[in-house]
Amino acid sequence: xxxxxxxxxxxxxxxxxxAPWADPTAKPLVRFENVVKRFDGETAVNGVSLDIYxxxxxxxxxxxxxxxxxxxxxxxxxxxxxxxxxxxAGEDLAGKRPHERPVNMMFQSYALFPHLxxxxxxAFGLKQQGMPKDEIxxxxxxxxxxxxxxxxxxxxxxxxxxxxxxxxxxxxxxxPRPKMLLLDEPLAALDKKLREETQWELMALQQQLGMTxxxxxxxxxxxxxxxxxxxxxxxxxxxxxxxxxxxxxxPNSRYVADFIGDVNIFEGVAEHADGLxxxxxxxxxxQGFDIVEDDRIPLGSTAWLAVRPEKILxxxxxxxxxxxxxxxxxxxxxxxxDWTTYLVELESGRTIRAAxxxxxxxxxxxxxxxxxxxxxxxxxxxxxxxx
Amino acid sequence: MKARRDRxxxxxxxxxxWLGLFFLFPFLLVAKLSLSETALAMPPYAPRLDWSQGIxxxxxxxxxxxxxxxxxxxxxxxxxxxxxxxxxFAGVAxxxxxxxxxxxxxxxxxxxxxxxxxxxxxxxxxxxxxxxxRVYALIGILKPEGLLNVALRAVGLGPVSLLNTDTAIxxxxxxxxxxxMVLPLYAVLExxxxxxxxxxxxxxxxxxxxxxRVTFPLSLPGVxxxxxxxxxxxxxxxxxPDLLGGSSTLMLGKTIWTxxxxxxxxxxxxxxxxxxxxxxVIPIVLYQRQQAKLTELGR
Ligand SMILES: Nc1ncnc2c1ncn2[C@@H]1O[C@H](COP(=O)(O)OP(=O)(O)O)[C@@H](O)[C@H]1O
Ligand SMILES: [Mg+2]
Numbered sequence: 001x002x003x004x005x006x007x008x009x010x011x012x013x014x015x016x017x018x019a020p021w022a023d024p025t026a027k028p029l030v031r032f033e034n035v036v037k038r039f040d041g042e043t044a045v046n047g048v049s050l051d052i053y054x055x056x057x058x059x060x061x062x063x064x065x066x067x068x069x070x071x072x073x074x075x076x077x078x079x080x081x082x083x084x085x086x087x088x089a090g091e092d093l094a095g096k097r098p099h100e101r102p103v104n105m106m107f108q109s110y111a112l113f114p115h116l117x118x119x120x121x122x123a124f125g126l127k128q129q130g131m132p133k134d135e136i137x138x139x140x141x142x143x144x145x146x147x148x149x150x151x152x153x154x155x156x157x158x159x160x161x162x163x164x165x166x167x168x169x170x171x172x173x174x175x176p177r178p179k180m181l182l183l184d185e186p187l188a189a190l191d192k193k194l195r196e197e198t199q200w201e202l203m204a205l206q207q208q209l210g211m212t213x214x215x216x217x218x219x220x221x222x223x224x225x226x227x228x229x230x231x232x233x234x235x236x237x238x239x240x241x242x243x244x245x246x247x248x249x250x251p252n253s254r255y256v257a258d259f260i261g262d263v264n265i266f267e268g269v270a271e272h273a274d275g276l277x278x279x280x281x282x283x284x285x286x287q288g289f290d291i292v293e294d295d296r297i298p299l300g301s302t303a304w305l306a307v308r309p310e311k312i313l314x315x316x317x318x319x320x321x322x323x324x325x326x327x328x329x330x331x332x333x334x335x336x337x338d339w340t341t342y343l344v345e346l347e348s349g350r351t352i353r354a355a356x357x358x359x360x361x362x363x364x365x366x367x368x369x370x371x372x373x374x375x376x377x378x379x380x381x382x383x384x385x386x387x
Numbered sequence: 388m389k390a391r392r393d394r395x396x397x398x399x400x401x402x403x404x405w406l407g408l409f410f411l412f413p414f415l416l417v418a419k420l421s422l423s424e425t426a427l428a429m430p431p432y433a434p435r436l437d438w439s440q441g442i443x444x445x446x447x448x449x450x451x452x453x454x455x456x457x458x459x460x461x462x463x464x465x466x467x468x469x470x471x472x473x474x475x476f477a478g479v480a481x482x483x484x485x486x487x488x489x490x491x492x493x494x495x496x497x498x499x500x501x502x503x504x505x506x507x508x509x510x511x512x513x514x515x516x517x518x519x520x521r522v523y524a525l526i527g528i529l530k531p532e533g534l535l536n537v538a539l540r541a542v543g544l545g546p547v548s549l550l551n552t553d554t555a556i557x558x559x560x561x562x563x564x565x566x567x568m569v570l571p572l573y574a575v576l577e578x579x580x581x582x583x584x585x586x587x588x589x590x591x592x593x594x595x596x597x598x599x600r601v602t603f604p605l606s607l608p609g610v611x612x613x614x615x616x617x618x619x620x621x622x623x624x625x626x627x628p629d630l631l632g633g634s635s636t637l638m639l640g641k642t643i644w645t646x647x648x649x650x651x652x653x654x655x656x657x658x659x660x661x662x663x664x665x666x667x668v669i670p671i672v673l674y675q676r677q678q679a680k681l682t683e684l685g686r
Pocket of ligand 2: 069
C-alpha cells in the first residue's frame with residue numbers, strides 16, 4: 001500500500017524517457033484490433049484494441065473474471081478471437097497454433113512437468129527447438145543462476161517450495177528467448193514478502209533480458225510497481241490505459257479511481273468555471289470544492305471529485321473557512337507503521353479517509369480517537385470525473 | 388492411554404491375522420506338499436506327520452521331505468513347455484491389451500462427462516455377470532455354428548474355426564482382462580492436468596509431440612499397473628485356456644489342474660504352483676514399487 005502515494009512524475013519512473021507509445025513512428029510488437037471473445041454467448045473480451053511495444057513491461061489489471069487471462073490466451077494461441085485480429089510484429093496470428101507462436105507463457109498454476117527434473121523442465125522448450133545438447137546445458141545453467149536456483153537442477157518439482165517452483169516456471173518460459181513473455185498472475189501464490197521481492201526481481205530481469213513482458217494481475221500494487229504501462233480492464237473492456245502515475249493520479253472514471261488505490265469520491269454539481277477552476281457544490285463541504293480542472297465540465301451537470309487519502313490533510317486546529325474544507329470527528333485510526341490512515345466521520349455521516357506518512361518518530365500532538373478535526377486538500381489534489 | 392495403544396495394535400494385527408490365515412498357512416501347506424512324494428494312500432502323498440509319536444514323529448516327517456519333485460520339473464518337457472507357453476500367452480495378451488486399452492482409456496479421459504460415464508459403464512458392466520457365463524457366451528460366439536460364423540456367412544465370408552485354438556485363448560484373455568488394463572490407465576490419464584499440455588504446446592510441441600513428451604511418460608505408472616494387473620493372473624489362468632483352448636494348449640493353470648485331479652500327483656502340482664508363485668514375485672514387487680511411485684506423483 002505504500003506505493004500509491006509516491007509523488008507524481010516519480011511513480012513508475014523507472015525509465016521516464018522510455019515511451020514508445022508516444023512515438024508515432026514506433027512499431028508495436030503486439031497489436032490487438034477490436035478483439036472480441038465469447039464463451040457460450042457470454043462475452044469475456046469485448047472489443048479490445050491494444051498496442052504493446054518492444055521492450056515494454058505491460059500490465060493488464062482488473063478484478064477477477066474481467067477477461068485478463070482470456071486476452072493473454074488469445075495471444076498465446078489457446079483461444080481464437082471471435083472478432084478482430086491479433087498481430088505479432090505486424091503479422092496476423094490467425095491460424096497459428098500455440099506451438100508456432102514465438103511467445104511463451106508462465107502459467108498461473110506454473111504447469112511444471114512433474115516427471116521432469118528442474119533442469120529438464122527448463123530444457124523442455126530448448127530441446128523442442130532442436131538446440132544442440134551442449135548449448136542446452138549452457139543455457140540451462142545460465143537460467144538457473146539467473147533465477148537463483150543453482151544446485152537444485154536435479155530436483156523434481158514436488159521437492160520444491162512454492163517460490164522455487166515459481167522460479168522454475170519463469171526460467172522455463174524465458175529459456176527459449178521468446179519475443180515476448182506472458183505472465184498470468186505470476187506472484188499470486190506467493191506470500192506478501194516474497195511477492196514484493198519478486199516484483200523487483202521481475203523488473204530487473206526484464207531490463208536485463210530486454211524482453212517484452214505482459215503481466216496479468218488483479219493486484220494493483222503489482223501492476224504499479226512493475227509495469228511501464230497499465231491497462232485497467234472491466235467486464236472484457238479496457239477502461240483506461242497509461243503509465244501507473246497517470247492512471248493513479250488522473251483516473252478517467254470512478255471505477256478506475258476506486259479500483260486503483262484508495263479514494264474519497266464526492267458527488268456534486270459543477271457550478272462555476274472561470275476557465276481555470278471549477279466550483280463543485282456539494283453537501284459534504286459548506287463552501288463547496290474548488291478544483292483546478294483542465295477538462296471542460298458542463299455547468300449544472302453532476303460530477304464527482306476523487307481525492308486520494310494521502311492528499312487530504314488532517315488538522316487539529318480549525319483552519320480559516322474556505323473551499324475544500326470539511327469538519328468531522330476521528331472515528332477510527334489504522335496504524336500501519338509507515339502510514340497512518342484516519343477514518344473521519346463528517347457531520348453528514350459520511351466517512352472520509354485521510355492518510356499521513358509517519359515521517360517522524362514522535363509528534364507533539366497525536367491525533368486521537370474522537371478528536372474534532374478539520375480536513376483540507378489543495379485545489380489540485382483531486383480529479384473531477386464525469387462518469 | 389494404554390488401552391488406546393492396545394486397540395491400535397489390535398487393529399494393526401487384523402490384516403496380519405487375515406494374511407496368516409488365508410495366505411501364509413495355505414502357502415506353507417502347498418510348500419510342504421511340494422516337498423512330499425506321491426503315495427498310494429488317501430490323501431495321496433507321504434510322509435504324513437504322525438502326532439502320536441511326538442518329536443520322533445516330527446523328525447521322521449522332516450527327514451521325509453526333499454526337493455526331488457523340483458528336480459524333476461525341468462527334466463519333464465511338459466512342465467517346461469507349459470511354463471514357457473504360459474509366459475508367452477500372458478505376455479502377448481498383455482501387449483494386445485495395452486494396445487487396445489490405452490486408446491480406450493485415453494478417449495475416456497478426454498471425452499465429455501456424459502460420454503465418459505457411458506464408456507466407463509460399458510467397461511464395468513460385464514462384471515455384473517459371472518465370469519464363467521461370459522466365457523460360455525464367448526464359446527457361443529466362436530463355435531463353428533456360432534454367432535460369428537453366422538454373421539460371416541451373412542456377408543458371404545467363409546466360416547472360421549476359432550474355438551479350441553490359441554486365437555480363442557487370446558480373444559478370451561483380452562476380453563476378460565480389458566477392464567483391468569483400462570481402469571488404471573484411465574485413472575492416471577484422467578488425473579493429468581490439462582495445463583501441462585498447454586505448457587508443452589506453448590514451448591513448441593505439436594499435439595503429437597506433447598503426447599510423447601508429457602502425456603505418455605506421465606501415464607507410465609498406469610501402464611505398469613495395468614500390465615502387471617493383467618499379466619500376473621493371466622500366467623496362472625485356468626478357465627479360459629481350458630474352455631476356449633485346444634487340447635494341445637499347455638498352460639500352467641491347466642497343468643496344475645491335471646496333476647492334481649487327473650494324475651493325483653499332488654506334490655508335482657504343488658511344486659509347479661510354487662515355481663509359478665516365485666516367478667510372479669518379481670512382477671508383483673515391481674508392481675508395488677510402481678504403486679508407491681504413483682502415490683508419490685499423485686500428491
Ligand atoms: N474456457 C472457458 N469457457 C467458458 N467460459 C470461460 C472460459 N474461460 C474464461 N471464461 C469466462 O470468461 C470470463 C473471463 O475469464 P478470465 O479471462 O479467466 O478472467 P480473469 O483472468 O480476468 O480473472 C469469466 O467470466 C470466465 O468465466
Ligand atoms: Mg485469470
